[in-house]
Amino acid sequence: MLATLPGLTENDNLPLINARPARITAPSENFKHMSQLKKSFHIKSRDFIRAGEASINIQNLLKSMDFDPSLIRRVAICGYESEMNVVMHGGDGTLSIEVDSDRLILEITDDGPGIEDIDLAMQAGYSTANDDHREMGFGAGMGLPNMKKNSDRIQVDSKKDDGTLVRMIFFIPEKGETD
Numbered sequence: 001m002l003a004t005l006p007g008l009t010e011n012d013n014l015p016l017i018n019a020r021p022a023r024i025t026a027p028s029e030n031f032k033h034m035s036q037l038k039k040s041f042h043i044k045s046r047d048f049i050r051a052g053e054a055s056i057n058i059q060n061l062l063k064s065m066d067f068d069p070s071l072i073r074r075v076a077i078c079g080y081e082s083e084m085n086v087v088m089h090g091g092d093g094t095l096s097i098e099v100d101s102d103r104l105i106l107e108i109t110d111d112g113p114g115i116e117d118i119d120l121a122m123q124a125g126y127s128t129a130n131d132d133h134r135e136m137g138f139g140a141g142m143g144l145p146n147m148k149k150n151s152d153r154i155q156v157d158s159k160k161d162d163g164t165l166v167r168m169i170f171f172i173p174e175k176g177e178t179d
């Protein structure tokens with residue numbers, strides 16, 4: 001199932017995620033051409049010791065590139081929420097950041113059980129977190145809503161038993177412009 005969520009317009013010149021299996025992650029030729037830099041980090045399912053490392057690496061990369069702190073904060077929130085979702089609910093996966101001239105693209109894929117009902121999963125408060133997750137303070141059902149709130153565009157592509165892909169776009173503000 002492919003969900004195009006509110007705020008995502010077709011004419012926004014985005015490289016669209018087509019209705020293809022979530023685990024096929026190769027970008028289109030056009031997308032590759034636009035890209036200036038792309039870094040990817042592996043995420044291991046259920047590895048709570050290393051959980052969060054991929055998003056910290058991305059945060060440090062963006063800091064080293066001198067991006068606006070509020071932009072970095074928004075990407076870091078989305079990176080962490082999405083990484084924890086893969087660790088808790090997904091399979092092994094990859095978190096990547098792509099830096100283009102006018103936008104950052106944060107993409108996360110995993111080969112886990114997938115999301116059967118994306119609209120339901122996007123609802124604040126919906127969670128399938130188990131008791132162990134809740135013991136650690138997770139399971140409020142606020143991760144995906146938080147990712148939607150902190151990104152400029154979000155697309156979720158998933159189906160049951162076929163993994164999950166979440167792509168978020170962050171427009172880079174003009175110099176001097178903050179959110």
Ligand SMILES: Nc1ncnc2c1ncn2[C@@H]1O[C@H](COP(=O)(O)OP(=O)(O)OP(=O)(O)O)[C@@H](O)[C@H]1O
Nearest residue numbers: 085089090114121127128138139140141142143144
């Ligand atoms: N990568 C994924 N694979 C499978 N299911 C997922 C994935 N990401 C999210 N989900 C499903 O969507 C639900 C909602 O996710 P969301 O991040 O909003 O809340 P949560 O992870 O349960 O709790 P919180 O993020 O507040 O700790 C999850 O409980 C899970 O059922």
Ligand SMILES: [Mg+2]
Nearest residue numbers: 081085143144
């Ligand atoms: Mg979550």
